[in-house]
Amino acid sequence: MSTWETTEYKIAECPCGTGHVVRQTSTPDNPWSRSHASYRVQCERCSKEWAPSRGLLTHIGDQREYDDFWRATLNAADAIDTLMEPEVEAYFSDPRLKSMSQERREMEKLHLGPRDIRLYRQGRNANMKYSKLCHPYRNPAWLMALAGKAGKVAELTELIVEYDEAQRAHGAKQVRRITFRDDSH
Ligand SMILES: [Zn+2]
Secondary structure, three states, X not given: OOOEEEEEEEEEEOOOOOOEEEEEEXXXXXXXXXXXXXXXXXXXXXXXXXXEEOOEEEXXXXXXXXXXXXXXXXXXXXXXXXXXXXXXXHHXXXXXXXXXXXXXXXXXXXXXXXOOHHHHHXXXXXXXXXXXXXXXXXXXXXXXXXXXXXXXXXXXXXXXHHHHHHHHHHHHOOOOEEEOOOOOO
């Protein structure tokens, strides 16, 4: 059985100034375990607004919004890929693309990625779909031309707007952070 000794240090004032950021260090009474540090905000108001980590407070609400925008961006990109999957498959199944390197060059020309030929070959040999081996959503103009032939312009337009808006919101979102010195260990 081993026991831990816990020590607390006040290492900074909390953002509102009425409480503190506290570093909690648990030290084992044996030499083979390492000590463990954690942080908490000792202030009723600030503990709801700020998440502490080593040397840093991150605004919880800002971070949540930032993550939500990022998730919305990924979801819209996924929805675009799913909608256009049959057309993307047909495009790259063209017999004029005779080898995997030709397919990949075509993808590069269209700015769809992918960069790594080895991974590309692995994916193709595992029968992965073309739409999963590149990023069709990265070239809306090309997709729009494919959508035109498939009667999917309205649906695709809606998803592209959704993607652009989510991406803009994600890029514009500032996550408030406060750094503090932490040399009490
Ligand atoms: Zn506070």
